[in-house]
Amino acid sequence: MKGGAAGGGYAQVVPMEEINLHFTGDFHAITSAHNLLSSLIDNHIYWGNELGIDQRRITWGRVVDLGDRALRKVNVNLGGISNGFPREDKFDITVASEIMAIFCLATSIEDLQKRIGDIIIAYRRDKSPIYARDVKGDGPMTVLLKNALMPNLVQTLENNPAIIHGGPFANIAHGCNTVIATQTGLKLADYVVTEAGFGADLGAEKFLDIKCRKAGLTPNVVVIVATVRALKSHGGVEKADLNNENVSAVEKGFSNLQRHIENIQSFGLQTIVAINSFTLDTEAEGKVISEGCEKLGVKAVVCSHWANGSEGTKELAEEVVKIAESSDTSKFTFTYDDDMSLEDKIRAVAQKIYRADDIVIDKAVSDQLKGFEERRIWKTPNLYCKNSIQFLY
């Protein structure tokens, strides 16, 4: 779990304010580690630029733990000879830092250091890459992150243990909590519930294709949360009219849920639909969802946890356990293989997850993809970014 998000109603983790504010300082450690590398780069240039960093091609910016529009593009090293060589720089928000994404995929402190060392920070005039380890950033940055890498334990409102650790953006990064947190949870509890940021298309795809692949995890069951309101909205109902019963809109919007179900099934995984009930939902609307799911061989269960806490998801929990205990995880497959070309990986995700006919790649982008492949990046899972527009049909 990440960002300013600790649940709501009677389904929350506590102490909510601390979790949403400074918590155990992990985000601040990530900010420091990130900016240490930034300062090492400018310092290296100041002291003679032995590595031949092309100051126009520095890819490593700076971060701050808030979205400050005024800092998106800045000029740095101003103030004369003793302050270095002026250049353009940028600030991102900490959760968008590559350190955050790496931190969450690291399996140990040694692995973290290796991953940090592999970061490309800039290019030379001949366009060859320069790495974080070249400016000796990996060691001190890892030291700054040493305590942060220990998972954080808190509790739910009903005093059950919850591990909250890491928070990469779900739109531009993989959006999952740390691998260490998930692996530790699995060693300690019979059932570990985790989430993936954003929808079942983007969030779950990245959780499965990136995090599970990298960490060797296989979910025993995937819960897809749906609301009658969301399906009505997908069925074309305006926000102001969502409170009125509209069975045909739910029927129309069901095709969206159907694709999410089919997507999860395409990974060879077992799934169940949880209908998050709102007081104004009608029985007829709920029936459309449960009958539609049944046709796809998937169970749908109505839940009322916002109002009732865990009691409201008891039936769901029972069904989830039933599936988890009997599911066959040997059929788990990814959307694409590691050794496919970047273009083919993008095509596979576009076609299998988003149902595109094909993809068109601009020349500037295909040149960049070729550049990545010539270096070393092609054997890693791809990361897809998207806006809020989902499947269109």
Next chain:
Amino acid sequence: MSDIEIARAASKIHIRDVAAKIDIPEESLVPYGHDIAKINFDFIEKSKSNPDGKLILVTQLALLQLAKVKQLHLLALMTA
């Protein structure tokens, strides 16, 4: 009650008692006050020989303005 009122009114137990529920001994915790603790690496290393539990992924139908509902599910499932 609003979310923050519910959170503030929670009857929390000491983090060592939360840890005890999943067999983490107190000496393996790095406490940050009464309610928060980090789990140290020695313990994580030792627990690696334990069998894995079942992994349950909670995901959602994508609609940004309604994104919060999934997190509620996650937490409710954790408590159920």
